[in-house]
Structure formats: C-alpha cells, structure tokens
Amino acid sequence: MNPAAAHQPIGIFDSGIGGLTVAHAVAKALPQEQLIYFGDTAHLPYGDKSADAIRFYCLKIAKFLLDRGCKMIVVACNSASSAGYEVLLEFFREQALFVNVVDPLVEAASRLGLDRVGVIGTKATIHSRVYQSRLAHARPEMEVGALATPLLAPMIEEGFVHNRISKVVLDTYLSDPVLRNIEGLLLACTHYPLIKADIRQWFRHPVHILDSTDVVVDIVRQKLEQRALLSDHSPSEAHRFYVSDYTEAFEKATKLFYGARVHLEEVPIW
Secondary structure (H helix, E strand, O other), X not given: OOOOOOOOXXXXXXXXXXXXXXXXXXXXXXXXXXXXXXXXXXXXXXXXOOHHHHHHHHHHHHHHHHHOOOOEEEEOOHHHHHHHHHHHHHHHOOOOEEEEOOHHHHHHHHHOOOOEEEEEEOHHHHHHOHHHHHHHHHOOOOEEEEEEOOOHHHHHHOOOOOOHHHHHHHHHHHOOHHHOOOOEEEEEOOOHHHHHXXXXXXXXXXXXXXXXXXXXXXXXXXXXXXOOOOOOOOOOOOOEEEEOOOOHHHHHHHHHHHOOOOOOEEOOOO
C-alpha cells in the first residue's frame, strides 16, 4: 500500500443509498473521520445485475473514491462485496485499505458457535453463495439456510416499514422452511437494519440477529489502527455524499437510512 495519511477520508459505496446505514454507523463511532459516500443510483439495484456488471461498477467507483484521496474504501453493499471485492483487491490493494460487509458478518456468526443459521439478502448475494461457502469454511459443522428476499429492499426504500404491508412481506419470507429452527439470522443487505426490530419480533424463540452495522465499524477501526491511519482530530472538511443519478426522492430518503437528511451531489461518472 502506498503511504497514506490519517487525515485522508474514508470512502464508502453502495448500489444506492442503503449503504448510508453503514456510513451512519461509521460516522457515529468514528466522528473524527471524514467520509465520502458514493451511491450508484444510476444502476440500482445491484441485486439483479450480473457478476461481471457489478465488478465493472465496483472498479469505476473505487477509482472515483481513490482519486479523492480515500485511505480506505468500505464496500457497503452485499452484492458488490460478493461479486466485486476480490477484483478490487487485485487492482487497488496497494492504493488503499478495503473492507467488505460479508466477512465481518461471517466472523461474527462463527464466533457465536451456532449450529444452524439463516441468511437473507438479494438474489445476487444469495445466488453467489458467498455466505454459504464462507460460513462452511469458518465452521464446517454449521447448517446454513439461505433465502433470497428481493422485495425487502424496495419495500424499505418506499417507506413501507413497521406497518401492515411490511409485516405481511416479512411473514411470507421468514416462515419459509429454509429458515426453520435457526439460532441466528444474518441480514445480508444494508437496508435490512431498518427492519431489524420487526424481524426480531417475528421470531417466537431467541434468535441472534446480525447485521453489518453491528460489525463493520469494528473492522474499520482495527484496520486503521493497525496502519496508524486512525484520525485523532476533527475532519477539516464535511462529509460528502455523491450519487450517479440524482432525484429529489433519493435525497428525501436519505433521512431514513442516515438518520438525518443529507445533500446529494450528482457526479455522472458513467
């Protein structure tokens, strides 16, 4: 890795604005860090894109963030982490630190010593089998039930949370036999923390519910500390939030994911 400085920003990207849940968690835990967020709203959702297309998007976005001096890039998208993380390391590992949202969840689930866990996420994430294979490698005796839940992300983006519609959709998915008798559930989409309470309430027995906002921050902090890149003073510049296609609806929805409405700047990198 080329020399970097602690004052340089952390880049975070997602296929849209769902990754703002991760950005919010990082901003809250590490207030001394400047963040540069990029949401590829021109191509969302990644969940129904091919792996080759996702890899291309990841490379282009990473280059955008590196050109803005990011010392670390957090891939805050499960589909991108599944399909594009390795190619990002292949091309750019010498230029910045990289964190994905898959490995921290796998490690957290493995440490709990559970016998049977479920994974829910987009079609791209589940069909990639990245969680299934990495959980099997980390803990071979663990049974894994994986289920694609493609309606959840658009449902959340449209604001259908904590209501009758969301409860019906959740009941349909969570009652699937694939998830029967699980002891833990991995929320393999950065949208899903917003319905975590509803998911926990659905289960009638104790289930460990794990999402990326719980675990990614610790990995970010650890990697920065290891390279002496953890900033020790307030950032000189404000956080920046970019999208590849701007609409007022996207900006209005940022409050749902980030906890506060933020200004989105359009950069047509395509």
